Amino acid sequence: MQATTAEASPVQARVATTVDEHIVEIVSDSGEGAQTCGQIFADLCARHGNGIWTVEIIPAEIEPPKRSRAGASGNRIRLGSRPVTNAGDCADIVVAFNEQVLYSRIDAGALRPGTIVFVDGSWLASPDERIVQQYREALADFRARGYEVIPLPIVEECLRHADDVRKGKNIWVLGLLCAIYDLEHTKVLQTIAARFARKGADTARRNADLFTAGYEWALRHVEQRFRVAPCAVPQDGAAQGTVVMNGNQAIALGIMSAGIEVCSMYPITPATSVSHFLASAFEQTGGIVHQAEDEIAAIGFAIGCSYAGKTAVTITSGPGLALKTEFIGLAVMAEIPLVIVVVQRGGPSTGLPTKVEQGDLMAALHASPGDCPKIILAPATIGECFHFMITARKLAEEFRGPVMVLSDANLATGQQPFPKPVFDPAWLAPPLDMSPVEPGALPFAWDPETGLSPRHIPGQRGGEYVVTGLAHDEYSHVAYESSINQRAMRMRSRKLAVLQSALKPPIVHGDASGDLLVVGWGSTLGTIEEAVDRLRADGLKVSSVHLRFLSPLEPGLRELFGRFKKVVTVEVNYSDDEGDPFITAESRRYAPLAQLLRAHTLVDIDCWSRVPGSPLPPSVIAQQLRLKLSAAENLCRA
Amino acid sequence: MQGLKKEWDILPVEQHHDQKDYASALPRWCPGCGDHAALNAVRRLCYEKQLPPERTVVVSGIGCSSRFPHYMKTYGFHGLHGRAFPVACGVKSRRPDLHVFVVTGDGDCCAIGAGHWIHALRYNMDLTVILLDNNVYGLTKNQTSPTTRLGEHTNTHPHGAMIPPLNPITVALGIANASFVAQTVDWHPAHVYSTIEAAHQHRGLSFVRILQRCPHFSAHVFDAPLQDPSLLLLMEHAEGITLDADKSKKFTTRMQHDPRDLNRARAVAAREDVYPIGLFYRNERAACYDDFTSQGLSMTQSERQNAIRAAIDRFAI
Numbered sequence: 001m002q003a004t005t006a007e008a009s010p011v012q013a014r015v016a017t018t019v020d021e022h023i024v025e026i027v028s029d030s031g032e033g034a035q036t037c038g039q040i041f042a043d044l045c046a047r048h049g050n051g052i053w054t055v056e057i058i059p060a061e062i063e064p065p066k067r068s069r070a071g072a073s074g075n076r077i078r079l080g081s082r083p084v085t086n087a088g089d090c091a092d093i094v095v096a097f098n099e100q101v102l103y104s105r106i107d108a109g110a111l112r113p114g115t116i117v118f119v120d121g122s123w124l125a126s127p128d129e130r131i132v133q134q135y136r137e138a139l140a141d142f143r144a145r146g147y148e149v150i151p152l153p154i155v156e157e158c159l160r161h162a163d164d165v166r167k168g169k170n171i172w173v174l175g176l177l178c179a180i181y182d183l184e185h186t187k188v189l190q191t192i193a194a195r196f197a198r199k200g201a202d203t204a205r206r207n208a209d210l211f212t213a214g215y216e217w218a219l220r221h222v223e224q225r226f227r228v229a230p231c232a233v234p235q236d237g238a239a240q241g242t243v244v245m246n247g248n249q250a251i252a253l254g255i256m257s258a259g260i261e262v263c264s265m266y267p268i269t270p271a272t273s274v275s276h277f278l279a280s281a282f283e284q285t286g287g288i289v290h291q292a293e294d295e296i297a298a299i300g301f302a303i304g305c306s307y308a309g310k311t312a313v314t315i316t317s318g319p320g321l322a323l324k325t326e327f328i329g330l331a332v333m334a335e336i337p338l339v340i341v342v343v344q345r346g347g348p349s350t351g352l353p354t355k356v357e358q359g360d361l362m363a364a365l366h367a368s369p370g371d372c373p374k375i376i377l378a379p380a381t382i383g384e385c386f387h388f389m390i391t392a393r394k395l396a397e398e399f400r401g402p403v404m405v406l407s408d409a410n411l412a413t414g415q416q417p418f419p420k421p422v423f424d425p426a427w428l429a430p431p432l433d434m435s436p437v438e439p440g441a442l443p444f445a446w447d448p449e450t451g452l453s454p455r456h457i458p459g460q461r462g463g464e465y466v467v468t469g470l471a472h473d474e475y476s477h478v479a480y481e482s483s484i485n486q487r488a489m490r491m492r493s494r495k496l497a498v499l500q501s502a503l504k505p506p507i508v509h510g511d512a513s514g515d516l517l518v519v520g521w522g523s524t525l526g527t528i529e530e531a532v533d534r535l536r537a538d539g540l541k542v543s544s545v546h547l548r549f550l551s552p553l554e555p556g557l558r559e560l561f562g563r564f565k566k567v568v569t570v571e572v573n574y575s576d577d578e579g580d581p582f583i584t585a586e587s588r589r590y591a592p593l594a595q596l597l598r599a600h601t602l603v604d605i606d607c608w609s610r611v612p613g614s615p616l617p618p619s620v621i622a623q624q625l626r627l628k629l630s631a632a633e634n635l636c637r638a
Numbered sequence: 639m640q641g642l643k644k645e646w647d648i649l650p651v652e653q654h655h656d657q658k659d660y661a662s663a664l665p666r667w668c669p670g671c672g673d674h675a676a677l678n679a680v681r682r683l684c685y686e687k688q689l690p691p692e693r694t695v696v697v698s699g700i701g702c703s704s705r706f707p708h709y710m711k712t713y714g715f716h717g718l719h720g721r722a723f724p725v726a727c728g729v730k731s732r733r734p735d736l737h738v739f740v741v742t743g744d745g746d747c748c749a750i751g752a753g754h755w756i757h758a759l760r761y762n763m764d765l766t767v768i769l770l771d772n773n774v775y776g777l778t779k780n781q782t783s784p785t786t787r788l789g790e791h792t793n794t795h796p797h798g799a800m801i802p803p804l805n806p807i808t809v810a811l812g813i814a815n816a817s818f819v820a821q822t823v824d825w826h827p828a829h830v831y832s833t834i835e836a837a838h839q840h841r842g843l844s845f846v847r848i849l850q851r852c853p854h855f856s857a858h859v860f861d862a863p864l865q866d867p868s869l870l871l872l873m874e875h876a877e878g879i880t881l882d883a884d885k886s887k888k889f890t891t892r893m894q895h896d897p898r899d900l901n902r903a904r905a906v907a908a909r910e911d912v913y914p915i916g917l918f919y920r921n922e923r924a925a926c927y928d929d930f931t932s933q934g935l936s937m938t939q940s941e942r943q944n945a946i947r948a949a950i951d952r953f954a955i
Contacts, residue, residue, distance in 0.1 A: 047955045243953035253953070256946050261732060261934065281952075285945040286934025290731065293757035297724035300717075300754075304697070304728020307715060308736065312728070326718055420954055423947050425939070436692075458713040458729070458736055461653075461692040466707045466714030478708075 016182060016225035021080030023088050026173060027105055028097035029066045030059050030073040033170030038075020039415065040174055040191060044183050045077065046244040046417045047191075049230025051084035052077060053526065054246075055615060056413035057105075058354040067131070072104035079181075081229045084416070085381070085526020089619040091115055093180070093224075095173050097154070098123060099138035106145070108614060113146030116224060118176070120169070121151030150222070152176070157217055161209045171207045175214025181226055185215065241420040247385040247411030247523075251341055252277040254389025255313050256285045257421065259428030260339065262312040264290040264302040269353045270409040271317045271343035295323035299340070303331055306338045307467060309432045309457040311393050313339040318347045318360045322367065328402055329368035332492060334467045335444065335455065337396035337403075339389070344408040344522075346613055355613030356410040358522050358572045361592040364404050365551055373493045375403040376551035380525035383418030384548070385411055390427045397429070399495050400455055406550070408572070410523040410615050437463035442474045444488075451494035496552040503549060505556030510536055510543030513563035516629050518544040519605070520570050521593055524616060528570050531621035535629075542625060550596070558601040566632045569594040570621055571609040659691055660684045662711040670857070671776075672824030672850020673702060676768055677709055679831045680739065683838055684712070689737050696739045697726040699751060702777045702852075703743035703770035720751030723758035723767075730763050731931035737838075740767040745775045748784040748804055759813040761927035762842045768834065769806060769845070772852040773859050780855040787859060807907040807918060810845050811900065817842035817924035819903070820879065820917045824850035825864065828885045829872075829915060836879045836917065842926050849913065863913045873897075873906065873916030 024041065028034035035056060042054045057074040064071030078088045090112035096102035096119045105111060119142075123135040142149045154172060155165050162168035171192070178188050189208055196204040245253070252274045255263055263282070265275045279289045292298035295316060302312035316324060321342050331338045344360045346352025351359075364376050375395050379388045388405055396403040437456055443465035445453045456463030471479040471488060479485050508517075509529050520528045525546045535542045543564070547554060561567045575591035576583045590598065594607035608624045610616060660681045667673045684694060694712035698704035700719035707714025717725050726740045740758075747755050747769050758765070774792065775781040781794040785806065789798040810819045818840045822833040830848060837844035851857050863869040872889035873879075878897050886892070895906060895916065903918040937945075 043955070242955050243950065244955050245953045249953065253950055256949060259942075262728075262931075264728065281949050283933065285949060286937040286942050288731070288931055288933060290728075290931065292724065293753055296721065297754050297757065300721045300724030301728035301731065303717075304715070304725035305731050306728075307725070308695070308729045308731075308733045310732045327721065330718055417955065421950055423943065423950060425943055428939070428942070456713075458695050458733065459692055461690075464691050464711055464713050466696075466710075466716055468708075468716040469718060470716070 014223055014225045016227040018227045018229065019092075020082070020228070021078065021084065021088070022093065022226055022228055023076065023078045023091045024177065025057070025074060025076045025091045025094040025105060025110060026170075026177075027057060027072045027074035027094065027101045028170070029101060030062070030064050030071050032073070032097050032166050034074035034097065037170035037174045038077055040195060041177055042075070042077045042079075042415050043244060044178065044188055044191060045079040045181070045228070046242070046415070047187060048183055050079040050228055051082050051231055052079050052244070052415060052417065053084040053086055053088075054078070054413070054415040055087045055410065058413070067098050067100040069100055069104040069107065072101040074101075076110070079228050082231055086530060086618060087414075087527070087615045089617045093118070095177070096120070097169055099135055099142070102142070103138070108612075111145075111147060115147050117142055117147045117149045118152050119149065120154040122153060122155035157213055158210060161213055162206055168206070168210045171210040172214035175211040175216075176218040176222065178211075179215045179218035180222060180224055181228065240422050242417045243420045244415055244417040245382065246413050246415045247379070247382050247407055248274045248343065248413070249277050250382050250385035251315075251389060251405075251407065252281070253421075254386040256282065256287060257386070257423060257427050258390040258393040260313050260389070260393055261287040261310050262290060262302065262305045263287065263315060264292055264298045264305070264312055265315045266292050266295045266298045266320060268295070268317045268320045270345055270412045271315045271320070271341065273412065274315050274341065274343070295320040296327065299324040299327040299338075302338055303327060303336055306336050307458075309459070311337045311339065311396055311429060313341060313389075315341040315343070317343050317345050318363065319350065321360055321363055325363075325367040326369070328374070329370065329372050330469045331402040332368070332372045332374055333469050335400040335453070335492070336467070337393075337400055339392045339396055340402055340404045342404060342406050343412045344406060346611060352613045354409065356408050356523065356572055356615060357611055357613070358406075358408055358524075359574070359592065359611075360406065361550065361596065364406055365596070371489060371493065373496050374401055374551060375399060375496070375499065376406060376549070377403065378406045378522045378548055378550055379411065380522060380546055380548065381418065382411065382414065382416040386418075386421055393429065395499070398452075399499060400453065401492070401495070406522060408523050410572075414523070432457060432459065434459045436461035443476045444472070444474045446474060446491040449494075450498045451491035452498065500552035500555055503552070503554050505560065506545045506547060506554045508543050508545050508560065511541065512543070514541030514543050515565045515632065516540070516542045516625060517561065517564035517567045518542065518570055518625065519547065519567060519593065519597065520544065521547045521550060524570060524572060527616055527618045527621060530618035531625060534618065534622045535625060540626075540629060542629070547593075553596075553600055557597065558603065561601055561603040561605070565636075566606065566628065567597075567603055568606040568608055568625070568628050569597065570616065570624075571607060572611065572616060573609040574611050575607050575609045653690070655685065655688055655691065657681065657685045660711050661709070663709055665709045666705065667702060668853050670851070670853035671702070672772060672848065672852070673706065673770055675824040675827055675830050675850065676741070676770055676834075676848055677706060678827065679834045680768070681710070682831060683834055686835075687838070693735055694737045694739070695729055696741060697722045697729060698741045699743070699746035700777075701743040701746045701775070703741055704746060706741040720746055720749070721754065722746065723751060723754035726765050727758060727761055727763050727927070730765060730928060732935060734764070734928060734932050734935075738765050740765050742767070742769055744769065744771040744773060744783040744785040744806070748806055748809075752784075756809075756813055759810055759816040759843060759845065762815050762817050762924050763928045763931070764841050764926060765843050766834070766838045767843060767845045769847040770850060771806065771847050772850050772856050773803070774852050774856040776852045776855055790856075790859070792855070805907065806847050808904060811904050811907055811919055815924050816845065816919070817921045818844035818917075819919045820845070821847045821849065822915050823860070823863070823870065823913065824848055826915075828881060829879075832879050832881055833917075840920060841922070842924055860913075869912055871906075871909070871912040871914040873914055873918070875917070877920070878917040
């Protein structure tokens with residue numbers, strides 16, 4: 001088989017096949033820019049009016065070996081004619097810069113027979129015979145697997161416009177994809193100009209040339225054309241327009257919009273990019289990013305800032321959360337408002353640093369000495385990553401303590417359009433109240449019913465008191481009497497019950513009763529609901545509910561669970577599988593949300609969870625739910 | 639107040655404070671503990687400088703020394719073991735109007751909090767730091783600290799400390815951007831006060847180590863300079879810490895040391911034949927991290943709101 005070359009005869013212009021949705025993947029060696037290509041392509045699809053969801057394919061190392069399965073870097077873009085909420089199942093088109101990185105996607109189950117595979121055919125011309133051999137064998141294998149394989153002369157074509165092909169292939173491929181999906185040429189060139197403007201006029205022009213070359217080459221040589229119509233109804237359903245960004249950018253914008261002025265952090269994947277965006281934009285809105293010497297100092301600095309009146313945010317991931325736990329306990333004990341964002345990754349230990357997991361729920365809830373009640377929120381969409389930051393700061397100040405926001409690697413790097421937030425000045429924190437405190441006012445004047453108390457801020461005359469992590473009374477005096485500790489613990493705990501009393505029960509997706517209720521939290525919202533919708537389309541009595549508050553839990557769960565024959569959580573987490581050796585009803589370890597809900601509701605909740613380091617596809621969830629349903633039916637019959 | 643209507647109840651901006659305005663509880667330190675000397679000096683400084691108690695924050699970690707904030711009638715933060723520095727930096731970050739003191743001990747600063755200590759010296763924020771160094775863990779009853787002298791018997795090293803002690807002064811002088819490093823001893827209250835006064839005066843992180851005794855576990859460690867005062871080396875200079883002539887005359891061993899001379903400061907600090915006290919080093923031009931952390935504080939609400947709207951617009955499609 002030969003690589004298609006520019007000299008091959010041009011194809012006839014084809015009529016585009018209209019599809020409701022498509023999944024496109026671009027994969028390359030690390031450093032070849034497949035991620036940039038994917039991000040721009042996603043942005044263009046969003047501008048075209050498509051619903052999108054993206055997933056970054058990230059190697060754990062900066063420079064993994066070239067042409068290796070472990071080194072695959074890139075992006076998956078699912079685009080549709082309706083809002084898209086998750087990464088979907090198998091890819092329709094994959095563009096691979098070499099055949100070895102494609103294997104990592106095959107291993108991940110990302111391809112199906114019929115997937116169109118564009119692969120760089122330039123490897124056939126490699127002087128290294130082993131590479132040529134590998135390439136030939138791989139292509140034969142791909143065809144045997146049923147993929148539609150189309151070699152591209154990427155290197156050859158790029159060399160016409162760029163000296164360093166490693167930095168040009170991605171934009172040539174972007175041109176190719178834009179031709180295949182018939183995206184408007186001029187908009188694309190504007191985007192490229194904007195994207196590369198900072199790198200100078202030469203770079204911008206070279207990228208424009210590469211794009212046009214890829215675009216025109218595809219027009220002449222590629223038969224496949226697809227049309228994914230824009231969403232019929234504007235996705236926002238409102239006049240304010242649409243924004244598209246990833247979850248970490250949304251958190252960063254939410255931080256600014258919440259009136260938080262200090263983000264104190266230590267670099268950790270996959271949370272760090274929040275601070276990257278903030279570092280570039282925070283200055284204009286009057287805020288700062290403090291890069292501390294370690295995770296502990298990062299939260300300590302944030303607590304100091306919050307104590308002095310300016311509620312700060314600290315951002316981390318699981319290993320960082322582990323280091324911050326002593327300070328989280330102090331913030332609870334001393335009732336210091338604080339926002340803690342945890343962008344979860346795979347654990348335990350260093351785990352899967354770039355991959356998705358929801359494994360920090362229990363650490364968020366309990367990892368601190370003693371009883372440590374705190375508020376925990378979990379956004380489920382990119383839009384919620386933005387809006388929850390505003391809620392988080394307000395709750396932190398109103399309830400006088402730390403509020404944790406649990407995101408994950410899937411939300412962090414996933415791009416999704418959402419209605420452009422209309423900034424409301426009420427989102428900002430009010431200016432510091434420096435007026436003297438009322439004579440006799442105590443630093444912890446706990447309302448005996450709610451546990452809530454106003455705080456004194458340095459600068460307020462007459463409010464001087466000493467914060468202490470020791471058990472203390474209303475004066476913040478160290479508790480030397482035995483009754484004080486019980487009372488103070490009760491007051492801090494009561495605040496969560498008070499918040500729960502103000503929350504609405506969660507909204508059920510599907511019918512309010514039935515055979516099976518699926519419970520999820522965080523980034524799995526879209527994939528769970530898509531799986532549930534498929535089952536419902538088959539007439540199965542399945543519904544789902546997605547929790548946004550994990551501490552306190554939303555009210556009404558026990559009653560809700562009682563309306564379904566079976567309740568199962570779906571989580572990107574580890575749990576023992578029933579039927580495995582030694583795993584009994586007594587020894588089985590459940591996934592964290594299931595553990596929490598079982599303890600909270602006394603309902604015999606089941607779970608299905610996996611830790612593949614990638615989002616759970618809706619087809620896999622649907623299949624597992626079917627198994628759970630039939631197992632439940634068999635049990636009933638028996 | 640004369641000329642004001644009766645219902646006028648806003649307090650005057652300036653208010654005179656007397657000494658008791660800075661003192662809260664009676665300290666629960668043991669009689670003879672060096673911490674008392676530092677507390678007296680800081681209370682006196684607040685009074686002499688008329689620091690508004692509501693704009694004064696004393697931050698500490700854990701240990702005997704870290705009970706300090708409880709005895710000041712100012713705002714205070716008695717936090718976690720070793721973590722006073724990050725908290726203090728955070729307090730100062732958006733509140734340049736506050737006078738922030740850090741009180742720490744040899745375990746708190748030089749062991750569990752050593753990383754923060756080093757970086758706080760680098761950040762050089764405007765903090766007055768007092769290290770109460772009694773060479774031992776007192777609160778937890780006699781364990782070896784990083785400054786415990788070789789061979790001293792403790793509950794964790796009953797056969798004697800086996801590793802030479804860390805010298806907090808040479809360490810501090812080795813950190814890039816450190817801007818004020820001084821040392822004094824608890825048995826010379828006048829020198830303690832002058833040192834803390836100079837430290838507070840300095841803009842940037844001023845690091846003061848006070849050599850002191852724990853009456854229970856390290857009462858003897860400074861017997862040598864107490865019995866032979868000539869072992870105390872008083873560093874003097876027009877740019878340094880000044881004592882009244884009659885007070886400085888009591889020191890028989892004195893030297894001129896220019897606190898702008900870092901290399902000489904390091905050499906003096908490393909001397910083991912004497913106990914140098916006074917100002918080793920001061921650099922008023924060192925970068926202050928506060929200049930960065932306080933940026934944007936003067937923005938108006940509408941400037942801030944417009945900037946946030948513009949940031950959101952960057953993502954519009």
